[in-house]
Amino acid sequence: MSQGKPPDGTPDSQWPLWEVFIQPQYGAPHEHCGSVHAVDAEQALLNARDVYARRNEGMNLWVVPSSAIVGSTPEDVGPFFDPANDKAYRHPQFYKVPRGVKVF
């Protein structure tokens, strides 16, 4: 595709990728819902609204450059989360209470 290349030579329909997070209702956490391409943050927000919120799906949107997201590695899922594996004492079920007492 040689048509319409912007001056800096990046592919014409590419632009940076932004991950989109939507807050379905007030008080709820933002959830990842997809991604959009956009030249800048402002356009990324408008594109995210038009692509992911055409039916009032959310109260708030975040857009984050995809390159800024750092994730754990699926291959390392075992060793990475291993520190939590032997700590049953972090759960309430670990603790015994006298028979017949209601704790909650």
Next chain:
Amino acid sequence: MQTPHTDDPARVAAFEARIARGEVIEPKDWMPDRYRKQLVRMMSQHAHSEIVGMLPEGNWITRAPSLRRKMSLLAKVQDEAGHGLYIYCGTETLGVDRHELVGDLLSGKAKYSSIFNYPTLTWADVGVIGWFVDGAAIVNQTMLAKASYGPYARAMVRICKEENFHKRQGYESVATLARGTPGQRAMVQDAVNRWWWPSLMMFGPNDKDSPNSAELTRWGVKKKGNDELRQRFVNLTVPQAQAVHLTLPDPALKYNEASGNWEFGQIDWDEFWTVVKGDGPCNRERLAARRKAHEEGAWVRAAAEAHAAKQRASTVAAA
């Protein structure tokens, strides 16, 4: 074996065990090269179909018979653009750029659903497309919402919710024409006659003739065969046609009490392959329209890029 030798057999076995346990594969997970390739092919074809699918109906936006119908049609066509974007975004998680995918569509290398290579000759076609084509898409996509690849499955969940509006608005329009004047009735019956068989072809070749299906099924991308989905669509649609007193153009159509299925006649697979290979009624017109839209949009993309560059420069200057 279709798995190339570059894939470590132990990793392939572990991957297939994950699929067998019903686990969902995410972008950064290890996957066989062939799984990735098949998904890129299938998902990009699906995305292209959404984008090309805007053309036959977009053709009628300016001629919709009322403001209500025009608003619905505009919203539906806009949804199709959104669906294309959801799926392109899902495909990009497999390590391809949308730019490459769009390039393959415009060069004619990539395929899209053959249904969109048929013309929309009358207003009734718009209603029948919503009813048949979106109805068939719902049957297919409801299955794909359980696909083993997470980003694809999640895109399908969103799409299915929106397709329900597409189908309902189509069926409402068909029902309105079907109880209208004799001319309107004849027009909608003619549209039904023209769209019925191509809609059945949307589910793809019979399972025995579908080389990709076996692999996609083995890896949990497809959970049901083409023939099973096609039968489900026929079973859902026949009573809907009867309810609005329209006939389906198939003399062999009859209900089988024992199986509970509506049996149907022979599909013209020669026609299907002719259209797939590029010689359908509108293949050239559709691609030409996409290329024109892409080229005529070049200045908008260039302007957005220039604006962003200017904003960046002024932010730097102000700092």
